[in-house]
Amino acid sequence: MDISRRKFLQIGAVASGSVVCAGVKPASARDLREPNPEWLGMLNDTTRCIGCKACQVACKKENKLPKESTLNEAANVGRDVYDAPRGLSDRTYTLIKMQQAKEGGKATFVKTQCMHCSEPACASACIVGALKKQDNGAVAYDSKLCMGCRYCMVACPFSVPQFEWQNAIPSIKKCTFCRETRLKEGKPTACSTACPAGAITFGKRTELIKIARQRIEEDPERYQDHVYGEKEVGGTGVLYLARPKMQFASLGLPAFEYRTVAGLTESIQHRIFQYFIPPVAVYSVLGGIMYYNQRRKKNGGEEGGSHE
Amino acid sequence: MNKAAPLNYNFFTPNVWLLIFFMGTGAIFAFFRFFYGFGSVTNLNAAYPFGIWIAFDVACGVALAAGGFTTAAIVEIFGRDKYHALVRPAILTAFIGYFLVGLAVFFDLGKYYNIWHALVYWNGTSVLFEVAWCVMLYLTVLGIENIPVVVEQFKGRVNLPGQLASFNRPSEWLLGQADNILNRTMAFFVIAGVVLSFGHQSSLGTMMLIAPYKLHDLWYTPLSPLLFLTSAVSVGLPMVIFEASLATVLFKREPETELLADIAKYIPMFLGTYLLLRIGDLAYRGVLAQAFDGSVQGNSFLVEFALFAVPYFMLKRRKIRRNALKLFLCALSVILGVVLNRFNVFLIGMDMGPEFNYFPSVGEFAVTFAFLAFGVFIYRMAVNYLPILEEQ
Known part of the structure; x- marks a missing residue:
């Protein structure tokens, strides 16, 4: 025995x-994949953003998204009057948030939307491959393939993908990068076109990094010497600039490591x-x-x- | 060795009606989930896209069905034939468990009608892809492993009523063929079942590693797949003991204390391996201090750990194993430990910041209870009409 x-x-x-x-x-x-030089992206300059939310309006118009009221107007007035989303949702693909940085206490407006990562964790996680990085740089979602398991929502470090909780047949909703509506026709994204302050620059990601570096070099007083998204989580399609002496984390952009999120799995x-x-x-x-x-x-x- | 036989009790006892009540309640909430969306029933939100339907019904369901492959491995592969009486009930409950896991996934998928996409559209990088395939294949294997029970009950006795009588001979032929083929190939399926279990039990542990910035350090470890596997192996025998003890009480059968006490001697071995890996991993990564920081996650970890550690020391002692009640409580402790561990990984350890929280709604509980009731209902039906439990 x-x-x-x-x-x-x-x-x-x-x-x-x-x-x-x-x-x-x-x-x-594993080693990072080399970013494709053809990938498009956006450069969000938080030092320029004035918080007018024109980008939000343009996004809703372009994607035909319904209003989202937090004031309970539908019950009180009979219809939604204001569009007042609090966070990204199945009806809000982009949102300007005012962040009060601890250091200096200055208010900064930060645009949130899908980051269109170079190595998207959502795409790695998706069981059927309904989320895919496209040749033009957009992380696209195919609702016909999707099973609705919501693993992408768990995987995304920025918690971008949203679910239609109120629909009997729900899909994932997120920034489309205006892939079907505008990029196809050679037009830039709706939000970048709408911005009156020049805070959103649309272009090839490699070019955007150069522009960002140039801005930092030309005005080191105004800019922090860091392009958020150049390396974070293996690189993102949407990049950020911020004022100096300010943690990106306090702007809602966490200090993620440079390796890909899905590397371990x-x-x-x-x-x-x-x-x-x-x-x-x-x-x-x-x-x-x-x-x-x-x-x-x-x-x-x-x-x-x-x-x- | 005694032969297994159907219980043939009166089926519709008050307890069974209670099960039907739970199933009915769940069905009502399920109606709203399917026709009015998740928002009408669940408390799920953007920060917590997975709720108890995943954390309990799927993650715990899979772990608690581990009794099937551990018992099959001990008896059929490692040749410990004296525990033979435990195999059939274990394989049956594993089959029911995985069936319910599949059903729960179906309820939890937004586009449930696309569930077959997992078979056709492959994404090899996805952990879920591996889990889905293993679970599906293992459910098939478990189905096959249960066929001999059906064959034994009905072979040579197929007697369909009325017009269906013409199907008697084809059915007999089918049963005969199944018996014939399975007699020669069962070993293949038994081993396949163990390998598939290894695969997805560990992959479930890989699943939440996709979220390094969300999952708490106490559970985010590259060792997670191995910890999930070893904890699943550890909970296999406690589940067998738990079920056998309940069957003894509820079906008023002779207690199998001696047999259970005997097989329980393996539990400390499995638990010890798990605990060693767990502590070693935490110490190596230097996060052990976080367990004592008084946070919800830290405290939850301490409870989880105690639920594993206490039965480990208790079950090492022969005297405790021989005491039916203490053995049952130890088994229960391991089961609760695994359940809490899965909850910690899938819900409690998912630290989304103070502005987000999740607690299951009444509807989510009702549907989960309905699944549990349905499982017990199928088990009750199976042991009543099929030779699962051995004659006494």
């Missing part, structure tokens, strides 16, 4: 050991299924043990009092 029990342990250790090798070792993230997945070696190995080990035990039983080496 004791011997077989030790064997039990040993074999268990071997089996779990192979799983360990398969699943746990690859803590190091992807490498674990990859190892487990690398040429199917780990599953096949576990299968063979277990098969061997089963064969051994059955043969021993046949040879009269009864154990456990079976009389089948």
